[in-house]
Amino acid sequence: MVKIAGIEMKNPVMAASGTFGNEYSKLIDINKLGAVISKSVTLKPKAGNPPPRICETPAGMLNSIGLQNEGLDAFIKTTIPMFSLFEVPLIVNVAGETIEEYVHICKQLSKHSTVKGLELNISCPNVKKGCITFGIDPKATEKLVKAVRKSTKLPLIVKLTPNVTDITQIAKAAVKGGADVLSLINTVLGMAIDIKTKKPKLANITGGLSGPAIKPIAIRMVYQTAQAVKVPIIGVGGITTVEDAVEFFYAGASAIQVGTGSFIDAQAIIKIIEGLKRYQI
Amino acid sequence: MVKIAGIEMKNPVMAASGTFGNEYSKLIDINKLGAVISKSVTLKPKAGNPPPRICETPAGMLNSIGLQNEGLDAFIKTTIPMFSLFEVPLIVNVAGETIEEYVHICKQLSKHSTVKGLELNISCPNVKKGCITFGIDPKATEKLVKAVRKSTKLPLIVKLTPNVTDITQIAKAAVKGGADVLSLINTVLGMAIDIKTKKPKLANITGGLSGPAIKPIAIRMVYQTAQAVKVPIIGVGGITTVEDAVEFFYAGASAIQVGTGSFIDAQAIIKIIEGLKRYQI
């Protein structure tokens, strides 16, 4: 048992937001995970961006899903009850366009005992409004986190974007605002062009880079942030093996998330949990 | 023949700074290149960082060379005469700790007709003073470029760092300062940890990520910058094949540089030059 932000977990390994749904229960025993972070939920349902939404890059992938999700009401009505059937802590990832939206969503979610924690997504590069505009400005970060902090007693994780000049400034602002834990990194803004059609491979033009390619960037940011703040850090970015996970712990993370790694190997997350037992972390 | 920043080149393909020396003349015909950009030269000789200085990452590598170079005087005495034996335009990459240093180096270099252009490195992540501290601040960028601009008539390329929140701001500042051309990207700040020793793989702890892994980031920044400024852009970052090069041209680049690609295949740069003939760029 480990405790991250006051949330009891069987181990410090979580499924990253947007990459893991209950579909994986057909392939692995979800109850073995430390926690599941659900896909970002927004106030209203979101259709997401037009396809193509994903493409492959060297040792990585780009996505421009655009936070497709059912919206807060449906999430409360269907996804929360569905997850209540599992024994794994559910952490809900929240995205909004305004401070009021974040606050409202978090307040509503806090009423449900199945929800064990909140992860504020202030780092999605694929939507036009809100979200990352908070995550690239220390003042906006602090203000947002402060407002949300007041609205909920749930453990509050703030998820940072790597698309900034100095991650430690944003990290410090989030902590000042009241974040219990920081998670990093969200995807790195990237782009790819199909040279046959001469057009961007994603309909949205740019997208978020994830997977092994970004691991050195994530490790660096976790390391820098661990030197700068005192709260626990959840490392995410390019983890596909237990060795990758261990690297994040040595960089200063207290827990990790697996995202793209699950696409490549649905069992990766279980193998990491098993593998970590061999290490004294 | 193409003209980049007024420099006549046989083609728009250059060897990137710090990755290509006259040693390659044993393996390829250097005179076939569009231009060679020499390793960053500093005012005084620089020993560079302690080893290990490089390590491999997924589809990329980290380096923390720390601008090891012979210094301006030796460069003028030995490297310039050596390059005058080739028929390929020499563009000298310049790094400094202060504006005065940059200005002084550029003035001295401008006296030598072998030097066909200057590339200001305001983006090296591996030295403690100067360099990248200019490249992450639009005001500092503009001031530096303006000062250098006054001190030389040579074509002036400014090389940007990707380690910023908004590349277009820095790009605009460089252009305002008088840059003829922008080159991007320099390496992405990254880190790797050896899980056997629990220590960073680089003695310098962090290093610069290069190679195919960063191509989507470079493409995105070239694209964004091409929308934001009117000067030509030299694309660099992860190019190993002609298809990679073409992707940069479609993103808005007028020329490209090959860095890490030469380590993997010394002939890559020649193959790219040959391959480009099949495309109407």
Next chain:
Amino acid sequence: MIQEDALVLDQKQISDKYFKLTLKSQFISNNSKPGQFVNVKVSPSITPLLRRPISIHKINKENNSFDLLYEIVGAGTEILSKRKVGEKISVLGPLGNGFTIKNTPALLVAGGMGVAPLYFLAEEMKKASIDAVILIGGKRSDSINCEEDFKKLGFNVFVTTEDGSKGEKGLIINLLRNHLNRQAIYACGPKAMLKEISKMAAHKKIGCQVSMESYMACGIGSCKGCAVKTKSGYQMACKDGPVFNAEEIIW
């Protein structure tokens, strides 16, 4: 659905760019239906990173294996073609909804590699004694696959190539016009072709199912990467599809 390292029982080069791969899997060979696919990790390396979706082409009950029929179009399929008998390949499947087999005379329309899932479908139709006519279209004669296999099932097969090097010269759409007396169309192929077919089917009020291609990451509905635009919003090709009712699609 299962993720397993499946043993390569056979790998045959059919023509220049086409290969047939036989993989052992008790689960997949026993639980798949036509139109479903597997998501294949072509090599254990992190490049190429993502799994590649490939239709289930044929089930071999006799040895608990299944066949994939695929074309080399890029790095992933190229590497797949180099995998050898005795090696193991990670597959995730069976995935997707598959075709709904209607008990009416069927028209199967395949563009290029579209024959892959349609052969499995034809086999099931044969078992269910449903009459089927198969149209196969391609660029050149060497992009026409499985003609003989369909014939062996006892079905009529019509072929068309863009350069006329095999069958009739022209687009498959022209061939289609002669077969609009059928009551159910099952189509797989390039998007442009599917669009034309579904227009024609709508016009003639023939039920039409199309198998849609899309880039995929997870393959199981979790990542929302494989969106297809439909009248009820974005649907996931990997889970809600890949087979859709043609009239549902917003082309």
Next chain:
Amino acid sequence: MIQEDALVLDQKQISDKYFKLTLKSQFISNNSKPGQFVNVKVSPSITPLLRRPISIHKINKENNSFDLLYEIVGAGTEILSKRKVGEKISVLGPLGNGFTIKNTPALLVAGGMGVAPLYFLAEEMKKASIDAVILIGGKRSDSINCEEDFKKLGFNVFVTTEDGSKGEKGLIINLLRNHLNRQAIYACGPKAMLKEISKMAAHKKIGCQVSMESYMACGIGSCKGCAVKTKSGYQMACKDGPVFNAEEIIW
């Protein structure tokens, strides 16, 4: 120096983790000296990205080929071990300075895989009628390679293993003490071992050359990645080395 796609003539597994690879190259087999190495692209894929430096172990003049002797220590050497006869592997070489052969009784000291370049050196010494004694140290018996090969050249060989499973039990340094009557030491192995040897050599005023390991990118002196700290500043292992006079190194 040359970069070429060299044909694999042979790939032999010597023991659990050790392999010998024979590559065809007229240029490299005709232009190499002991202590030089080749920079090997273990596969055409972009992972692993960088070339791997491997010493030239033996030249086979009869068929214009050369041997590499290597140990699987990670992903790169693992992939290399899977390359098959008839395939081509991109090599860049010969690289580095190599050993300077002195015309005096020699002591060759190999730690683990350090035997690789020393065998080539011993062959050249044999040709030049220089007397040599070879010390080989390793962890266990299965990390001792080439003992018989050196003996076949007519040289005396002494072996030591840390667990005593072959030869004397202990570190190679202990063995070394008995052979300090020799006038030139040529050593290759882990850095800690080289440091000890060079201390001892300095103490006894014996000329000592050491082959230093370092991570490499370009392999030819252009990237400044493979720095070794010496009394005259950072030197490049790939170009100024890998062989250095031991007294030059700042350990």
